[in-house]
Amino acid sequence: MTDNHNDTTGIDAQLLALAHAMTDLDHPVKVDMATWAREHLAQHDRVEADHESRFAEADWQRLADRGVMKMINGVDVGGSGADLATMLLTLEGLGHGCRDNGLNYALVSQMLSTQVALERFGTPDQHAQWLTPLMNGELFVGFGMTEPGAGSDAYSISTTAEPLPDGSYKINGHKAYITFGSRFDMALVFATTDPKLGRWGITAFLVPGDTEGVERGLNRAKMGMRTTPFGDMTFTNVIVPGSAVLGAPGSGAAIFNAVLEVERSYVFITQVGAMQRQLDDAIAFATGREQGGGPISSHQAIAHRVVSLKERHETARLFVYRAAMASAAGNNVSMASALAKIAACDAGIASAIDAASIHGARGYVSEYEVERDLRDAMGGLVYSGTSDIQRNIVARQLGL
Ligand SMILES: Cc1cc2nc3c(=O)[nH]c(=O)nc-3n(C[C@H](O)[C@H](O)[C@H](O)COP(=O)(O)OP(=O)(O)OC[C@H]3O[C@@H](n4cnc5c(N)ncnc54)[C@H](O)[C@@H]3O)c2cc1C
Numbered sequence: 001m002t003d004n005h006n007d008t009t010g011i012d013a014q015l016l017a018l019a020h021a022m023t024d025l026d027h028p029v030k031v032d033m034a035t036w037a038r039e040h041l042a043q044h045d046r047v048e049a050d051h052e053s054r055f056a057e058a059d060w061q062r063l064a065d066r067g068v069m070k071m072i073n074g075v076d077v078g079g080s081g082a083d084l085a086t087m088l089l090t091l092e093g094l095g096h097g098c099r100d101n102g103l104n105y106a107l108v109s110q111m112l113s114t115q116v117a118l119e120r121f122g123t124p125d126q127h128a129q130w131l132t133p134l135m136n137g138e139l140f141v142g143f144g145m146t147e148p149g150a151g152s153d154a155y156s157i158s159t160t161a162e163p164l165p166d167g168s169y170k171i172n173g174h175k176a177y178i179t180f181g182s183r184f185d186m187a188l189v190f191a192t193t194d195p196k197l198g199r200w201g202i203t204a205f206l207v208p209g210d211t212e213g214v215e216r217g218l219n220r221a222k223m224g225m226r227t228t229p230f231g232d233m234t235f236t237n238v239i240v241p242g243s244a245v246l247g248a249p250g251s252g253a254a255i256f257n258a259v260l261e262v263e264r265s266y267v268f269i270t271q272v273g274a275m276q277r278q279l280d281d282a283i284a285f286a287t288g289r290e291q292g293g294g295p296i297s298s299h300q301a302i303a304h305r306v307v308s309l310k311e312r313h314e315t316a317r318l319f320v321y322r323a324a325m326a327s328a329a330g331n332n333v334s335m336a337s338a339l340a341k342i343a344a345c346d347a348g349i350a351s352a353i354d355a356a357s358i359h360g361a362r363g364y365v366s367e368y369e370v371e372r373d374l375r376d377a378m379g380g381l382v383y384s385g386t387s388d389i390q391r392n393i394v395a396r397q398l399g400l
Pocket residue numbers: 142143144145146150151152153176177178179180225379382383384385386387388389392
């Protein structure tokens with residue numbers, strides 16, 4: 001993700017590219033990706049996969065082979081160095097074309113959290129060991145901050161990392177509700193070396209999943225995004241060398257903050273694409289379904305719901321691209337990223353309800369793949385910092 005704030009020409013070019021992306025709903029990068037995703041991803045058994053919480057491993061590899069995971073990282077660490085506009089258009093196209101929202105969420109979650117953290121704070125050895133295989137789709141990572149007793153109050157974690165005389169650390173603790181927590185090859189674990197220091201005592205560690213004392217939880221059943229692997233990670237007397245520290249000891253909270261700001265800016269970009277698919281489907285259904293001698297789209301009640309889908313899709317989209325523009329311009333993005341998350345999440349839920357309503361019974365029955373969007377959208381209220389916490393951020397910025 002090219003992000004050179006000292007280069008005015010680079011900034012202008014990025015802002016121009018983002019302005020084009022923002023205003024062109026049929027941008028060729030997005031259309032190409034949507035067409036490819038429609039033809040290659042989520043082809044079979046989607047309802048069963050959702051029912052069985054089955055992750056689409058082969059599709060994950062297809063995405064890696066197409067170079068999608070590489071787009072978030074710069075060329076100097078082996079990424080493709082895509083500009084922000086190209087990356088967002090590609091992910092938006094993915095959301096439009098690929099009907100497996102859980103696969104799409106797993107992808108953006110990994111790219112926007114661990115891959116960003118590794119590039120910004122990792123050493124060349126850590127890039128080679130972890131970032132390269134992640135970009136190639138060869139392994140999975142659990143980004144572990146949340147614990148049973150530490151959710152929104154993230155810095156109250158009780159997972160400990162005891163420094164040992166030889167420079168290594170002993171990690172003990174339990175991380176809960178982690179994306180890929182049921183099947184990670186590496187855990188990025190936030191732990192405290194001294195609970196009395198609060199946020200200043202937190203350090204991030206890169207822990208190989210096969211280290212003695214590391215345990216993966218069962219895949220937890222959940223309301224939506226069921227095809228995203230999800231579970232707990234436990235650490236019992238896990239010894240890691242000093243070289244497993246990401247960034248500097250004590251910098252864990254700063255790393256978490258920096259990464260979460262990126263994540264909450266763009267994590268809804270595939271959902272924005274999915275909202276366009278929802279709109280396409282609703283128009284096709286409303287114009288094709290006849291009741292009382294004509295298409296249901298002739299009823300204002302239905303037409304207005306379709307218009308609301310259109311309006312919310314574009315609103316969500318504008319907020320996400322606006323957060324990108326703030327970032328490209330080098331501005332503080334905490335307000336823009338919080339608003340992007342609130343707007344896109346609320347729009348996704350409201351539109352999923354309208355889409356279900358437009359489809360009548362078919363919107364309630366699983367086989368028509370309409371109701372799933374509502375269940376999938378609900379998770380957005382919680383991940384990347386709950387919507388309440390985002391509202392707290394905005395309220396603070398407004399001086400409240
Ligand atoms: C699909 C999904 C994927 C996830 N992936 C990950 C992951 O990869 N890594 C990870 O570390 N975590 C992950 N999480 C966990 C997520 O980050 C936490 O669930 C979230 O931070 C909220 O914590 P909690 O569930 O403990 O809720 P709590 O913090 O207990 O909140 C409960 C309720 O109280 C509200 N509340 C709490 N504090 C405040 C406050 N100060 N002001 C206003 N309202 C407040 C909340 O908004 C919420 O409505 C994931 C969660 C989901 C659903």
